[in-house]
Amino acid sequence: MTLSLVGVSHHVAPVELRERVALPIERAASLARTLGDAVCLSTCNRTEVYLAGDDGTRALSSLEELAGAPLRSVAYRLHDDAAALHLFRVSAGLDSLIPGESEILGQVRAAFDAASPGPLLDRVFRQALQLGKRVRTETAIAESPASVPAAAAALAAQVFGDLTGRKVLLVGAGRIGELAAGNLSARGATIAYVANRSAEGAAELAARFDGSALTLDDVAPKLGEVDVVLTSTSAPGFLIRPKDVPARRRHPLFFIDIAVPRDVDPSVHELDGCFLYDIDDLEAVVSETLEGRRAEAEIAERLVALETERFREWRASLDVVPAISSLRAHAERIRAAELARFSSLPDEERQRLEAVTAQILAKLLHEPTVRMKQAAADGDGETHAEALRRLFGLEEPR
Amino acid sequence: MAELLFWPALLGYGEAALAYASPRYTRFATWGVRIGWLAQTALLAVQAVRVEGFPWSTWAGSLNLFVWFTVGAYLIWGCQQRYRLVGLTVMPLAVGLFIASRVGGGTTAGERSHYSNLFLTIHVGSVLAAFAGFTLAASLATLYLLEERRLQRRSPDILRLKLPSLVVLEKLTVRTIAVSLPLLTVGLAAGFVRLREEGEGIDALMAATIVAWLVYAGLLALRMTGRRTAKLALVGFALVIIARVVLAGSHF
Numbered sequence: 096m097t098l099s100l101v102g103v104s105h106h107v108a109p110v111e112l113r114e115r116v117a118l119p120i121e122r123a124a125s126l127a128r129t130l131g132d133a134v135c136l137s138t139c140n141r142t143e144v145y146l147a148g149d150d151g152t153r154a155l156s157s158l159e160e161l162a163g164a165p166l167r168s169v170a171y172r173l174h175d176d177a178a179a180l181h182l183f184r185v186s187a188g189l190d191s192l193i194p195g196e197s198e199i200l201g202q203v204r205a206a207f208d209a210a211s212p213g214p215l216l217d218r219v220f221r222q223a224l225q226l227g228k229r230v231r232t233e234t235a236i237a238e239s240p241a242s243v244p245a246a247a248a249a250l251a252a253q254v255f256g257d258l259t260g261r262k263v264l265l266v267g268a269g270r271i272g273e274l275a276a277g278n279l280s281a282r283g284a285t286i287a288y289v290a291n292r293s294a295e296g297a298a299e300l301a302a303r304f305d306g307s308a309l310t311l312d313d314v315a316p317k318l319g320e321v322d323v324v325l326t327s328t329s330a331p332g333f334l335i336r337p338k339d340v341p342a343r344r345r346h347p348l349f350f351i352d353i354a355v356p357r358d359v360d361p362s363v364h365e366l367d368g369c370f371l372y373d374i375d376d377l378e379a380v381v382s383e384t385l386e387g388r389r390a391e392a393e394i395a396e397r398l399v400a401l402e403t404e405r406f407r408e409w410r411a412s413l414d415v416v417p418a419i420s421s422l423r424a425h426a427e428r429i430r431a432a433e434l435a436r437f438s439s440l441p442d443e444e445r446q447r448l449e450a451v452t453a454q455i456l457a458k459l460l461h462e463p464t465v466r467m468k469q470a471a472a473d474g475d476g477e478t479h480a481e482a483l484r485r486l487f488g489l490e491e492p493r
Numbered sequence: 494m495a496e497l498l499f500w501p502a503l504l505g506y507g508e509a510a511l512a513y514a515s516p517r518y519t520r521f522a523t524w525g526v527r528i529g530w531l532a533q534t535a536l537l538a539v540q541a542v543r544v545e546g547f548p549w550s551t552w553a554g555s556l557n558l559f560v561w562f563t564v565g566a567y568l569i570w571g572c573q574q575r576y577r578l579v580g581l582t583v584m585p586l587a588v589g590l591f592i593a594s595r596v597g598g599g600t601t602a603g604e605r606s607h608y609s610n611l612f613l614t615i616h617v618g619s620v621l622a623a624f625a626g627f628t629l630a631a632s633l634a635t636l637y638l639l640e641e642r643r644l645q646r647r648s649p650d651i652l653r654l655k656l657p658s659l660v661v662l663e664k665l666t667v668r669t670i671a672v673s674l675p676l677l678t679v680g681l682a683a684g685f686v687r688l689r690e691e692g693e694g695i696d697a698l699m700a701a702t703i704v705a706w707l708v709y710a711g712l713l714a715l716r717m718t719g720r721r722t723a724k725l726a727l728v729g730f731a732l733v734i735i736a737r738v739v740l741a742g743s744h745f
Contacts, residue, residue: 239652249652254644256658345718347659364645368719376647383649 096215096413100171100178101151101158102136102143105192107169115162116142124209130154132213134220136185136206138199140192145182147215150174175410179219180403186227187395188236194388195236195395200227219406226402233398236391239384243377244271247351248278250372250380251323254349259283261322265306266314266334268296271353272327279323280304287321290314292328315339318348325351326358333360340366353377411471418480419464421489426456498536499600503591505529506564510584519577526584530564533591536600537561547613553597555617559737560591562625566669567632578639578656582632612687619680620702624733626673627709630666631730634723637662641720663718666726674709681706698740705732 103116116137118126123135123142132147133154144154151172159166173181181190186203188195207220231237240246248258255261261284265276268291276286286304290311291297297308309317314334318324319341328334340348340363350371352359357373364371372380430452437448463483470479483489509525512518537558540548549558567583594600640656656662681702688695695703708729712722 238655246652252658253640253651253655254659256661347719370644372647376649379647379649380652384652387650387653 096148097150098175098178098215098219098410099146099149099151099154100143100173100181101146101154102141103158103166103170104141104143104190106190107171108166112162112164112166112169113140113142115164116158116166118142118161120205120209123206126157127210130157132216134206134210134212134216136203138202141185141190143185145178145216145219147213176403176407179222179406180399182219182223183226183399183402183406184396186223187230187399188227189230189392189395189399193241193385194392195231195234196241197231197237200224200231203227215410218409222402222406226398230395230398234391234394236388236395239387241381241385241388242274243353243374243381244274244278246377246380246384247275247325247353247372248282248284250377251279251284251349251351252282254347254370255322257283260285262287262320263323263325264288264290264314264317264321265300265304266290266311266324266326266358267328267330267354268293268300269327269329269354272325273300275325275327275351275353276300276304279325284323288313288317290317292330319344321348322346323349323351324359325353327353328358329354330358331356334358335363336360337362337366340369344368351377408472411474411476412468413471414476415467415471415480418483418489419467422463422483422487423460425487425489426460430456496601498532498539499595502529502532502536503588503595505532506584506588506591509580510588513577513580513584516577519580522577522580522584526564526568526580530561530568533557533561533564540600547617549599549617550613551597551599553594553599555599555621556590556594556597556737557599558617559621559624560587560594562622563587563590563628566622566625566629576636576657578636579629579632582635583629586628612683616680616683616687619676619683621680623673623677623680624737626669626676627705627726627730627733630669630673630726631733633662633666633669634726634730637666637723638720638727641723663722666722667713670709670726670729671713674706674713677702677706677709696740698736701732701736701740705729705736708732 103113105113117139118135118137120137123137127133127135127144130144130146130153131149133149134145136143136145142158144151144158146154155166155170155172158170182203184190186200188197188199191199203220204224207224210216212220240249251261252258258279263276263279263284263286265272265286265288268289280286286301286306288307288309289297289301289304290309290313291300292311294308294310297310301308311328311330311334318335318339324335326334335350335358337360347368347370350359350363350369352371352373355374359371359373361371361373363369434445434449434452437445440448467476467479467483470476505525505528507525509522509529512522512525537549540554540557549555563583564587567579591600636656637659640659640662643651643656644659657665684699708725712725712729717725
């Protein structure tokens with residue numbers, strides 16, 4: 096049975112095209128159902144249809160219908176091992192914009208769960224999901240943050256460890272600052288205060304994080320109460336200077352300044368127990384971690400290659416499974432017929448005879464079964480299956 | 494038998510000391526530590542059975558016991574992926590001291606001391622266990638200073654080559670010292686009692702150990718934090734090394 100894939104992704108199609116074929120999970124599942132034995136994976140970066148026993152022509156037409164334009168020049172069509180390899184790379188996060196990003200694994204799982212795949216798609220998707228997990232546990236591809244807000248939160252964790260209960264003072268209500276605060280909050284930190292030039296902006300954001308709103312003038316007095324200060328205002332000069340930082344603290348004070356022009360005087364970094372990272376520092380950290388992800392991606396590619404080989408062997412073994420089943424059924428018929436001749440034997444002796452003959456059969460058929468599967472994995476399964484049929488007169492349909 | 498057990502222990506520790514150099518081999522290193530420590534435990538048991546008492550009252554013998562305590566403390570506190578660098582500082586030290594112990598005859602069957610087993614167990618055992626704890630604390634303090642330096646320098650690879658967080662390293666350093674100091678106090682007290690009974694004076698090793706006790710006690714009493722804690726833990730450890738290695742001849 097053929098495995099096919101038809102799809103468009105960020106590698107080949109612009110966002111204007113991708114957004115036209117992007118489908119919510121229910122519609123993706125519905126499309127898969129109309130195409131038969133299929134799974135449709137649709138995210139902001141890709142829409143892909145995986146099919147069993149179909150060459151993908153109908154799927155391509157369906158995508159073109161959604162796009163309202165021909166896709167032949169941008170869509171990719173892959174078959175069998177190439178399609179499996181692609182799915183494995185996708186679930187491992189190797190085909191994503193940021194190598195190793197973990198959201199895609201959840202999206203592959205959701206697409207698989209929403210569909211009703213047959214044995215071939217069931218097998219390849221289960222393998223893909225297991226591989227996705229394995230890549231993320233056995234390599235460090237997903238360990239490091241891949242964005243400035245995530246890096247800011249990871250750095251705070253590098254200073255404090257568990258951020259649960261750590262207090263954050265958010266200065267400014269900018270978008271990146273809000274995202275970074277979200278990341279800190281997700282790691283357990285409390286956004287205790289939000290200060291902003293406009294009182295409404297501060298109150299709105301403070302309400303979202305369940306914190307207290309402050310004016311910019313209240314920032315300095317609060318520095319002694321917090322562990323992390325996150326600034327992202329558009330103020331023209333420094334809002335926080337060394338003299339504002341309380342001298343006697345029992346814990347470090349971590350400043351994240353993502354504002355341009357900067358909000359925190361760089362000399363704050365020289366104070367004992369104070370650490371200051373500005374936007375350039377954070378971008379350097381992100382760049383380095385992305386470099387690390389790329390290095391880990393090489394290890395992940397090797398895992399993908401191994402998994403693809405396993406899938407190829409499994410598919411090849413399907414060629415010989417009917418012949419093996421026929422051979423076993425044939426042998427079992429002979430055994431049953433011979434045993435029938437001894438039906439007059441006492442129960443105990445007959446059971447012993449049955450056990451012995453079953454053992455002989457199992458031992459006799461073990462080696463040919465293993466060798467048939469090996470031959471199939473080496474690409475010679477069909478020849479061996481044919482030889483088996485001829486030698487034993489098996490009548491299994493081809 | 495004791496001779497035979499030295500080698501698997503050394504092999505385990507040596508393998509760990511090398512394997513900790515690469516993050517990829519941390520798991521192998523951890524197994525090296527475990528196997529080595531079990532082999533050394535067996536070695537110590539054989540020594541104790543042969544002598545029917547406390548066989549580590551010589552300088553080399555006490556070094557053997559010190560290595561066992563140090564690796565044991567490391568196994569309890571820090572034998573994890575994130576503490577790889579602790580292993581990288583502790584295990585080569587353990588290998589070096591273990592070899593020195595063997596060269597000095599501390600890993601053979603040993604000989605019985607004229608002191609009572611109870612006194613030796615309390616005095617030598619407690620002091621060495623405390624020293625092992627201080628060694629681990631020094632290793633954690635070194636990591637603290639390294640990590641603080643990386644944060645100060647804003648090293649771009651800070652999230653790629655991850656160490657435990659500053660606060661965790663500081664807590665572990667202080668806790669390790671807090672556990673070790675009472676042991677040193679007990680060991681010193683036992684020593685002073687014996688000293689008084691025999692009417693002897695304080696030697697150089699004792700003086701260095703007392704100063705180390707004052708340093709660690711000061712660190713805990715003043716509730717120091719941050720860089721000062723780490724630096725003082727290293728000062729205390731320098732005194733431990735002086736007592737254990739440089740001044741050992743004056744005591745045994």
